[in-house]
Amino acid sequence: MGSDSTSRTILLLVGLAVLAWAIWLIREVLPPFLVSVALALLLDPLLDRMEARGMRRAAAVALVFSLLLGVFFGLLAYVVPLAIGQVSDLLQNLSSYGTRLEAPLRNWLVEHEEQLRRLNLPVSVTELQQQYGSQVVSAVQGLLRNLFTTLQASAGALGWAVIVPIVTLYLMLDLDRMRERVFHLVPAHRRDTVMSLVSRVGDVFTAYLRGLTAICCCFGLTLYLVLGLGFRLPYALILGLVAAVLYAVPYLGQLALLLAAVAVSWATGHALPYVGGVAIAVVAVGQLYDQLITPRVIGRQVGIHPVLGLFALTVGGHLFGLGGMVVAVPVAASVRVVLIHLFPRLVEPLPSEVYGAGKVGREGEYPHPGPDTATGSTGADRSSGGETEGRPPGYPDRAAGD
Numbered sequence: 405m406g407s408d409s410t411s412r413t414i415l416l417l418v419g420l421a422v423l424a425w426a427i428w429l430i431r432e433v434l435p436p437f438l439v440s441v442a443l444a445l446l447l448d449p450l451l452d453r454m455e456a457r458g459m460r461r462a463a464a465v466a467l468v469f470s471l472l473l474g475v476f477f478g479l480l481a482y483v484v485p486l487a488i489g490q491v492s493d494l495l496q497n498l499s500s501y502g503t504r505l506e507a508p509l510r511n512w513l514v515e516h517e518e519q520l521r522r523l524n525l526p527v528s529v530t531e532l533q534q535q536y537g538s539q540v541v542s543a544v545q546g547l548l549r550n551l552f553t554t555l556q557a558s559a560g561a562l563g564w565a566v567i568v569p570i571v572t573l574y575l576m577l578d579l580d581r582m583r584e585r586v587f588h589l590v591p592a593h594r595r596d597t598v599m600s601l602v603s604r605v606g607d608v609f610t611a612y613l614r615g616l617t618a619i620c621c622c623f624g625l626t627l628y629l630v631l632g633l634g635f636r637l638p639y640a641l642i643l644g645l646v647a648a649v650l651y652a653v654p655y656l657g658q659l660a661l662l663l664a665a666v667a668v669s670w671a672t673g674h675a676l677p678y679v680g681g682v683a684i685a686v687v688a689v690g691q692l693y694d695q696l697i698t699p700r701v702i703g704r705q706v707g708i709h710p711v712l713g714l715f716a717l718t719v720g721g722h723l724f725g726l727g728g729m730v731v732a733v734p735v736a737a738s739v740r741v742v743l744i745h746l747f748p749r750l751v752e753p754l755p756s757e758v759y760g761a762g763k764v765g766r767e768g769e770y771p772h773p774g775p776d777t778a779t780g781s782t783g784a785d786r787s788s789g790g791e792t793e794g795r796p797p798g799y800p801d802r803a804a805g806d
Contacts (some may be wrong), residue, residue, distance in 0.1 A: 427537070431724065438731075443568070444575035445610045447472075447616065451576060452640050465576045473569070483645070490639050601745050605738040612734040614704035616652055623693050624633070624648025637682060638672050652730045654713060658690045681733040708736050 427434070447468055454464035513520065517527045526532045574584075588597045628644025629636040643665055650657030662683060668681040707719070708716075713733055722731030744750055 413666075419625050423797055435724075436564045437571060438577055439564070440571035442613055442731075443572045445606070446614050447576060448579055449610075461580075462577065465573070469573055469576065484643070486641050487645065490642050494639060494642075519612075585773050601742065603740050604745075608737050609734045610700060612737065613731075615698075616730075619693060619698055619701055620648045620651045622697075623651045623689070626693075627661075627686065627689055630689060631682065635667055635678070635682055635685065637665075639668055651690075654717065654733055655710075656717065656729075661690075662686050669721065708733070708740055712736055 428580075446468055450468060451461065451464045453469075455461055459467075473618070513527055513532075520527045522539070526535050545642050587595060624644045624647045627647040628640050631643055632640030637643070646664060650661045664672045665686045666679055666683050674682075713736065716732040716736035717729050720728030720730075722728075724731075
């Protein structure tokens with residue numbers, strides 16, 4: 405019996421390894437299908453509620469899908485012309501913005517001319533261009549070459565406009581049936597456990613994605629209103645769209661957004677107090693969402709350590725780019741749920757957390773708790789279920805002779 409269990413475990417691990425290898429091979433074609441799965445999972449609770457009120461699944465899918473397409477094309481018709489206008493204006497004024505950036509640089513070089521000469525560094529903009537101009541040109545050419553290569557490689561992404569709606573529509577129709585079919589493949593004696601685990605992982609993942617989608621849209625809109633109406637900052641719409649995308653990348657997204665907002669406000673010729681006000685506004689809006697709004701909308705279902713979050717972001721970005729960074733945190737949280745299910749002692753309280761630091765005796769012996777000040781009872785009176793006298797749950801009882 406034991407050998408059969410070991411063989412099944414080995415086969416399962418080998419199967420998982422082969423599956424991971426296959427996913428790695430086809431990783432470049434996965435993004436549109438992953439987007440479709442995410443959209444279907446986000447909309448599935450709404451469809452279930454509509455079914456519970458007596459509407460047929462097909463009718464609910466048709467209604468929700470039509471509304472989704474209407475909102476998408478409506479925003480596209482409103483936002484795209486404004487964004488194109490601001491991008492066109494930015495391209496037309498690039499030379500003047502470069503001149504404005506050159507003036508403070510020239511002043512700084514004049515103020516520090518003596519120190520720069522001691523270090524044998526250029527002391528004027530002309531000398532900077534002569535000494536570093538070729539390097540800057542080669543760097544820009546390399547950047548443009550990489551950008552062209554990226555665009556050429558991602559030309560197939562234009563097919564997303566066809567693939568994503570079609571796959572999402574079919575998943576919305578058949579998601580429940582596909583889920584039931586997958587659970588039917590699980591042996592009957594393990595089906596309840598697997599369904600419970602998959603349900604918890606799905607709750608973490610979909611709650612994060614659903615909340616993050618709403619938060620990103622609201623964050624981009626809020627920043628657009630603050631910078632566009634409050635500060636009258638040019639290109640506020642572009643910054644709002646960038647903010648909506650970058651907020652999905654924890655830790656790093658808001659730093660990049662802050663640098664972009666400061667660069668735009670400085671390049672458009674505003675004074676230092678104005679630039680500082682823009683920076684403070686960006687940080688304040690980010691903290692408002694991070695500390696108050698996001699925890700309430702998304703909840704604390706993710707609950708992973710910041711170090712693990714940064715590691716997950718790094719791995720996700722290395723393997724799948726920006727999309728990998730977006731889903732890195734919920735994937736790490738889902739892995740955490742599975743590990744806690746397999747190893748419950750990961751979340752059990754430590755002896756120092758139960759009894760206080762420094763109160764664990766020699767050889768791991770736990771002190772006998774004193775009488776309860778409120779009831780006069782001892783730990784032995786309160787222990788029940790699987791707990792042993794004077795010890796936290798999960799620690800085995802010791803024999804008298806130990």
